[in-house]
Amino acid sequence: MASAPQFLVKPKNTKVFGGGSIVTLDCAANGVPKPHITWLKDGQTIDLKLFDTRFSRVGQGSLQIKDVSVDDQGTYQCRAENSEDSVDAAAILEVLIAPR
Numbered sequence: 001m002a003s004a005p006q007f008l009v010k011p012k013n014t015k016v017f018g019g020g021s022i023v024t025l026d027c028a029a030n031g032v033p034k035p036h037i038t039w040l041k042d043g044q045t046i047d048l049k050l051f052d053t054r055f056s057r058v059g060q061g062s063l064q065i066k067d068v069s070v071d072d073q074g075t076y077q078c079r080a081e082n083s084e085d086s087v088d089a090a091a092i093l094e095v096l097i098a099p100r
Helices: none
Strands: 003-009 014-017 023-025 028-032 036-041 055-058 062-065 074-081 086-096
Touching (some): 003 074, 003 086, 014 023, 028 074
Parallel strands (some): 014 086
Antiparallel strands (some): 023 062, 074 086
16 A cells, blocks of 8 residues: 655754765655655755765665765755655754864
8 A cells, every 4th residue: 555755764954064074964764655765955956876976875865975065054855755745854954164
């Protein structure tokens, strides 16, 4: 029997120091059929297929960002979608500059 996606884990608002940090925004969902997870930053889909991207998927649907910089600051949305419905969960990534 089909069911709409439900989040098992939602991303949390995160603060990180820029300049080479790695941050992971967690997201996992289940449903029938199994939901497809996509990530958006400030409303724009993140293309995880780009070869030179610093963004990658880890685990079921978490997003890892390598070499974090101030440009990565913003609202990240995890979208879980299947033929029944789609659900979104958002978190704000704040990038701090380390004091010199």
